[in-house]
Amino acid sequence: MIINQLSVFLENRAGQLSEFVNILAENNIDLQALSISETQDYGLLRIIVDDPKAVEAVAKEKGWLCTVTPVLAVLVPDEPGSLVSILDTLSKSNISIAYSYASLTDREGHACIILRVDDNEVTEKILKDAGIICE
Amino acid sequence: MANYYQKDIETMSRDKLHELQSERLVAQVKRVYESVPYYRDLMDKKGVKPSDIKGIEDLHKLPFLTKSDLRDAYPYGLLAKPLSECVRIQSTSGTTGRRVVAFYTQHDIDLWEDCCARAIVAVGGTNEDVCQVCYGYGLFTGGPGLNGGSHKVGCLTLPMSSGNTDRQLQFMEDLGATIICCTPSYAAYLAESAIEKGIIGNLKLKAGIFGAEAWTEEMRHDIEQKLGLKAYDIYGLTELSGPGVSFECEAQAGMHVCEDHFIAEIIDPVTEEVLPMGSKGELVFTALTKEAFPMIRYRTRDICVLNDEPCECGRTHIRMSKPMGRSDDMLIIRGVNVFPSQIETVLLNCGMPANYQIVLDRVNNTDTFDVEVEMPSELFSDTVAAISKKEKEILDALKSMLGISPKLKLVAPKSIVRSEGKAVRVIDKRKLF
Incomplete structure (x- = not known):
């Protein structure tokens, strides 16, 4: 499934992440997935929430730099080796992954993997054809 | 015992020096008025004629040149000699908007190298010395200036240019460099590296000529202690030739301005009024002998103090302090x-x-x-x-x-x-x- 992810620019100083997550708490927003990429100077927070556009509006209002990007969410059985099948399929089709992370919530024995690729539609079709659940 | 490269000039009496300056100023203003329409316009606007300038006492009547004039007149607008007589350009680092391109005749280069030779001799340089020049060569004036000065003194010159610290240290050690010319921060870096490599004890350095950036007395002591040499300051700018406009002698108490070539004034940067000797203000230079690119009352934007007290080295030329800041926002x-x-x-x-x-x-x-x-x-x-x-x-x-x-x-x-x-x-x- 193609879902919307919210990315947030975090300055590299103590308290930045906490400040942002507080906004989510104040607005009663549940975090389904989270990843942080760090560079020497800044961090990049990526999250999956129910209504990313609404969170984006609230965060922007408070001066946060953020952007909404469509990403691919893929369900895999929570068992050894299941990620391999996805990666093999993508690699055979010469699709490269910009980044990937896993959801925090358990979905009836499945884990949800978030994938950032160039073309979500094409990738989703390839994965479905290979029998991988894209929810 | 003080050493001089051009003793007659460097120790000339103040009266004689003023006479020489006056004579050169009158001739220079006349020549510039006739050959540089840009400066002629500035003089005309101010209502000054070359005949109004009878000596250095009339210097204050002349209009200033600023960096923005250099920009407006870029590239040939301030040229006072036909290009056929120019043999070189040097340029400041920087950009289209701010770049300074200065022109030199062979005579200009000769006098510039004389100034650098004075600086080298002032720190004890002779034809027995090995002089390692690690200023950049090329458009930057540092390398070519000190290189030329070193040749004039007769030092064995190592034209290293900047960078490649390992090679710098290897030559310094193997060829026994006794004088080094570079920025003070690079000198400090070379010192650190030489200590790390454990070769500091093999170096034969006795003097360093360090310019092109601001440095403190603490930094001087630090470099002197680590490299086992005496560290001397040198000043100059591309607009006027390059390094050697002024330089320190063994007294290490201010930089002697080569006054036979450059008249220094201190002005209030706001009112442009000339301030008395010893006041802190903006340094203004008039180049008396430059042929191709003669700056008259050029505002350097450097804030400093001039000192005309006699120096223990015997040089009669006035000394300027290290620049203490800028009157513009240049870093x-x-x-x-x-x-x-x-x-x-x-x-x-x-x-x-x-x-x-x-x-x-x-x-x-x-x-x-x-x-x-x-x-x-x-x-x-x-x-x-x-x-x-x-x-x-x-x-x-x-x-x-x-x-x-x-x-x-x-x-x-x-x-x-x-x-x-x-x-x-x-x-x-x-x-x-």
Whole structure:
């Protein structure tokens, strides 16, 4: 499934992440997935929430730099080796992954993997054809 | 025992020196008026004729030249000799908007090299010395100037140019360099590296001629102690020739201005009024002997103090203090001239906002140079790769504009403090003045 992810620019100083997550708490927003990429100077927070556009509006209002990007969410059985099948399929089709992370919530024995690729539609079709659940 | 390269001139009596300056000034003003329409216009606008200038007492009547005149007249507008008589250009680092291109006849180069030779002899240089020049060669005046001076003195000259520290140290050790010419921060770096390599005890250095950037007395002592030499200051600018406009003698108490070639004045940068000897103000130079690119009353923007008290070395030429600051916003970072406006231009060209801050510091005797800029929302992306690509684009543009690379720091929107009045663009923690 193609879902919307919210990315947030975090300055590299103590308290930045906490400040942002507080906004989510104040607005009663549940975090389904989270990843942080760090560079020497800044961090990049990526999250999956129910209504990313609404969170984006609230965060922007408070001066946060953020952007909404469509990403691919893929369900895999929570068992050894299941990620391999996805990666093999993508690699055979010469699709490269910009980044990937896993959801925090358990979905009836499945884990949800978030994938950032160039073309979500094409990738989703390839994965479905290979029998991988894209929810 | 003091050494001189041109003893008659360097120890000439003040009266004779004034006579010489007057004579040269009158001739120079007349020649410039006749051959440089740009300066003739400035004189006409001020209502001054060459015949009004009868000696140095009339110098104050002449109009100033500024960096913006150099820009307006770029490239040939201030040329006082046909190009057929010019043999060289030198240029300041920097950019289209601010670049200075100075022209030299063979005679100009000869006199410039004389000034550098005086500086080398003043620190004890003779034809027995091995002089390692690690200023950049090329458009920058540092390398070519000291190289020429070193030849004139008859030193064995090592034209190393800048960089490649391992090779610098190897030559320094193997060929027994006794005099070294570079920026003070590079000298400090060479000292650290020589200590690390364990070769410091093998070096034969006795004197260093260090210029092109601000340095403190503490730094001087540090370099002297580590490299086991005497560290001397030298001053100059491309507009006037290059290094050697003034230089320190063994007294290490101010830089003697080569007054037979340059008249120094101190003015109030706001009222432009000439200030009495010993006052702190903006340094203004008039080049008396330059043929191709003769600056008359050129405002250097350097703030300093002149001192006409006799010097123990026997030189009669007045001394100037180290520059104590600037009357404009120019920064000198690792020896390179940088204007905040250049950085602003690059950022705007790269689609960045003009919300930036330049943070300078000096760590281990080397300038650190950070540019913090607020990340605009249009450029924000969910991938580090996309942001890095933008960062690299900005860095490349900054490097090509400035000639040196800052460290770029992207910060959150509105995180750079907005001030009520003039934006605080520069935070200089170096405490050099």
